[in-house]
Amino acid sequence: MVFFRNDYGQGCIEPVMKLLIESNDQSNPGYGEDNYSKKAAEILQSKFPDTPADIQFVVSGTLTNISVIRHLLKHYQAVISCDTAHIYIHEAGAIEAAGHKIIPVPHANGKLTAAAVERLIQDIENRISFLLVPKLVYISNTTEMGTVYTRKELEELHAVCQKYNLYMFIDGARMGTALMSGVDYTLNDLAKWCDVFTIGATKNGALFGEAVCITNPELKNYFRFSQKQSGAILAKGWLIGLQFIGLFENDDFYRCAKHANDMAREIQNEIIKLGYPLYMKSNTNLTFVVLNEIQYQYLKERVDFEIWSRWDNDYIIRLVSSWHTKPDEVEYLKVYLQEAMAKSIQAQTIQEEVEEITTAVTKI
Amino acid sequence: MVFFRNDYGQGCIEPVMKLLIESNDQSNPGYGEDNYSKKAAEILQSKFPDTPADIQFVVSGTLTNISVIRHLLKHYQAVISCDTAHIYIHEAGAIEAAGHKIIPVPHANGKLTAAAVERLIQDIENRISFLLVPKLVYISNTTEMGTVYTRKELEELHAVCQKYNLYMFIDGARMGTALMSGVDYTLNDLAKWCDVFTIGATKNGALFGEAVCITNPELKNYFRFSQKQSGAILAKGWLIGLQFIGLFENDDFYRCAKHANDMAREIQNEIIKLGYPLYMKSNTNLTFVVLNEIQYQYLKERVDFEIWSRWDNDYIIRLVSSWHTKPDEVEYLKVYLQEAMAKSIQAQTIQEEVEEITTAVTKI
């Protein structure tokens, strides 16, 4: 069984573990007021020097979204996201539980477009849609579909947010793979396009941890209270700080993300070569393939993956590579994909022959 | 200007006003613990004798939805409604503000179908959709589109709720027109198909007031606390009780609803006769017509109505009749509709002639 289920299925990279072990006997102030967290914030800030941020650390992604959105919005304000966003479909109603409606907008390749935001705002202003006050545009980059926003798309989203006085929040749970996917922008650019963004460590080499970077000066104050109220401050907060040090001190964060993307590209190329339909073209570590029943049955015995959705009788499955994926595992996967395709073609050929014979027999 | 903007644009029927005046100098216990409210509850209960209910009175519709849904659900539970439901689009995120996600399901003629509910539940169980626990099926009858659920549709919804252990809540803000639209069921039937339903007075002859009828014994306790916590108990609660007495004592409630439907039928017939496209065929007091620019401009100077939506360059408008609509007003409306159509046809003819001439000229 080779593991392509997700990018949070193993522990952490060595430099992170090393720091965990080294720090284990030290005494540290709690709740993120320690020196590791301070140093981690400085290192992160150095990656986007043009935009001073308040940087805080949170254990997990859902908690990050809850505490950021609760921090930004007043009760009467709503969130705009695309309909494939995990805050809309995969977080058990966590944002609504915090009191805010998420207005879903149809995605384009897993992405939210400025045009879709503009259309929604116009419809609301013309009173021919939701009676609501949208205030926050939420996107994830890398998206849940493995796609990545281009510079132009982000600039347009930034512009539409400016135009309508909306906050923009970039969920970077998979920021690493986005930045290493060949885009022509860096964290330093991205920081200018939004009011808050996050950098995810959980899926890229750490045991856990998300860094929340608040760049809008009006939103910096009191975030720690929003965090505390959401249960999003770890008692031994230095554990997150030191993991970010471990990831960024020697740019392992980028190396890990690049590796995950490289592995995925190889997989995706093989998939294309073999003639499997891709559900969506991905530039990062998430690959969505369509399998028929035979292929699915063959692969599920050999590969650990998630079913993303059904398409009539077919399966859309998600194959995820990560910092931890080994070239060997990719080789195995490629072999299994070849065999599954072969089996499926063979089955089809037999079926066609049977049908031919049946037809022939019928004619007699 | 004739008024077809909504069914809550005037005061109340005479018997209601009479009771308001009569009771004005009496002393009554507050917060709905008065004799008017008791008597009103008894009269309502007599309309569905087979299903003993806890009946409480709330000032308005949004408050009713907030307090009922907050009462029924635990935090982790979600609501299923169709995507045209006003709780989904027109209540400013009130249900989400109370902490609950509303999962929108595509409507069929403004209605939620049992099949759509079943599909959603299956998808969630198969983990290929929302990660959530739906618990409450919300429908409005009459729907926001003026359509009415058939006996079969309600029985199927009831069955699917039983099958998956879901609550069913029927919002009867326009229950009167639903019951008087020619359906083969009564309140006594309807009460059996759900856990809670409401009977709206605001839109059918009273100044304000919704009756909440809780039929599921497990949900009866503590509703008054949910009400109080939602701000949904009126200090002078007898004011709602007596209005329901005024509406139901001599069945004016049914008479008012029938009148509203009758007026609407006449309007709708004229619309069909004149060849306007109907956006949706309605059986009740809401009529949705599609107007072109010329028709729209002509009518908006003469008729008070709401734009429901835009369709490219056309307007979908809503014409609403009510207990208060006078036959005269309908006659005026019919004339205006005729004139608008004539103007529009004339304009089109002229345009066609111009085009013809232009073409002729071009050919020369």
Add this chain to the structure above:
Amino acid sequence: MVFFRNDYGQGCIEPVMKLLIESNDQSNPGYGEDNYSKKAAEILQSKFPDTPADIQFVVSGTLTNISVIRHLLKHYQAVISCDTAHIYIHEAGAIEAAGHKIIPVPHANGKLTAAAVERLIQDIENRISFLLVPKLVYISNTTEMGTVYTRKELEELHAVCQKYNLYMFIDGARMGTALMSGVDYTLNDLAKWCDVFTIGATKNGALFGEAVCITNPELKNYFRFSQKQSGAILAKGWLIGLQFIGLFENDDFYRCAKHANDMAREIQNEIIKLGYPLYMKSNTNLTFVVLNEIQYQYLKERVDFEIWSRWDNDYIIRLVSSWHTKPDEVEYLKVYLQEAMAKSIQAQTIQEEVEEITTAVTKI
């Protein structure tokens, strides 16, 4: 049975009823966008001309508190009130249900003092009290105990709010009796000391209705969305507007409040004369008396009142006069109070005699 249970036990004054009847057949836009509401807002604004306000109308007091507090606060912010405030003890957790902690501070005569606010803030800043961000100071004037804030007290509260950047919200559910209690300030003064205040009609001559006056310019926008989201907008919103016109057009609001206070003063004087202990000295229409068992049993058969609390074996009861209280009723109440006292003295005398005899007998 004479009625001294509360100040919301009867309908409305004649000018209000007159407008209700007159307007009954008119057509009006819904949701408070009507001309009555506009005119009512203008009349109210003319009472505090120095401070331009956004004035909106809400059906009831709890709804007012919910929608105002939800409108003002971000999630992480808390409310300071005194421990006798009804938002703290009598609204079923409505404010907490909206997500905000109320920090109770010990009252002084039913009032919150600037000193108590300052002490709390200091303790929180020194981290030796709640870990929280208080942002809103809530007071009611008249208080729940019938006492009234002096000019000096309000100025001090205003100053402490300015000092610590807190909002101040004055709940005026009984604003009328406060203003007519002999204070040396008017609405025009009061409007300057706070960010929001309300003027209550329910308890002073109307069927229902509270006017929310938002004076802080930063808080004016979007209040109608907060209202809608809280279910606090009435469909037939003109019904509240016209009641405020009826109350304020000829200053009946002030006349009603003065009458209620006058009646209460007479009652309180009698109580003092008869030697009943007052639980708290009141300047308005609420009187809190301590009764022993005999007095209580005698009165409860003749007077409709509320028990406020118990004190060992004694009862603290609340006697409330209102715009509707008739001099006759006060006369009856006075007689009952005299009789109850006489009965109680007589019983005590007998008991003393019995004890004397018993002692005498024992000695033999």
Add this chain to the structure above:
Amino acid sequence: MVFFRNDYGQGCIEPVMKLLIESNDQSNPGYGEDNYSKKAAEILQSKFPDTPADIQFVVSGTLTNISVIRHLLKHYQAVISCDTAHIYIHEAGAIEAAGHKIIPVPHANGKLTAAAVERLIQDIENRISFLLVPKLVYISNTTEMGTVYTRKELEELHAVCQKYNLYMFIDGARMGTALMSGVDYTLNDLAKWCDVFTIGATKNGALFGEAVCITNPELKNYFRFSQKQSGAILAKGWLIGLQFIGLFENDDFYRCAKHANDMAREIQNEIIKLGYPLYMKSNTNLTFVVLNEIQYQYLKERVDFEIWSRWDNDYIIRLVSSWHTKPDEVEYLKVYLQEAMAKSIQAQTIQEEVEEITTAVTKI
């Protein structure tokens, strides 16, 4: 500087770190559906075999309280805790942010008593207190003041909960020190007295982690959804599971707690011997001492501790020992305490002499 600031200031015990290292390269299912979590649950369950529980793991204490309370309560239900409970004062309004009022009841030695619960319920039923529906009794054991509930106290609380149909939730963030404080009950007893309890690892040898044990069968279902909605499920959930294995496999959990208590006893004995006033007699690892200014100034340069509160000019400080506290550190602390006391006595003597001389001089 010796560290007595808290019991979450260092990493984890060796067996925990060992498992972290060992598991680092393995692949595991996410969100707590791994074998470590399963095994950890089994080990924990074996400690209270009489009461089958649903056992889930949460990262932190505040998150545990949020997700448990959100899971248990319907919107209209409230929590009873004593006024020293951290959910009431130290969690930034997290429970109220989830929509629930906490009714504070005066503590007795940091504990909630059955009598206090009964009194509150009676007052509410008699309508002379909060208008509310309390449903959940919350206690922490060990309490925030270092005291521990006796068997009798817990049995009485259990009985009052049964009597009034209340849930009982025991927050065991410091369960270890409670169980090792010499009480005559075990986890197996305690599990029978409540509906939910937790076992805290963060403060007793692990990096982080709380085990939620739901024993009431009606409350077991769907807890994982409440967790997810609260952001309380860790992606790499096995990290918590394995820490509990590390703590419980060889009963290090008990050994750690005993050690913390032993260290505290030695400190407390010294404090008593030296004549410092104890703020509260503790049986566990938390010691609250009263210091005057001189003592405080002397100690704060040498010992890392928290100020708990002020008492006029004195300081109440908290000294916390833990699994990590070394006998050496305790020795240092004892010496500092002796020196601080000596300094303070010396200063007092000098002051008295000065006063004496001043008096003598004045007399001349």
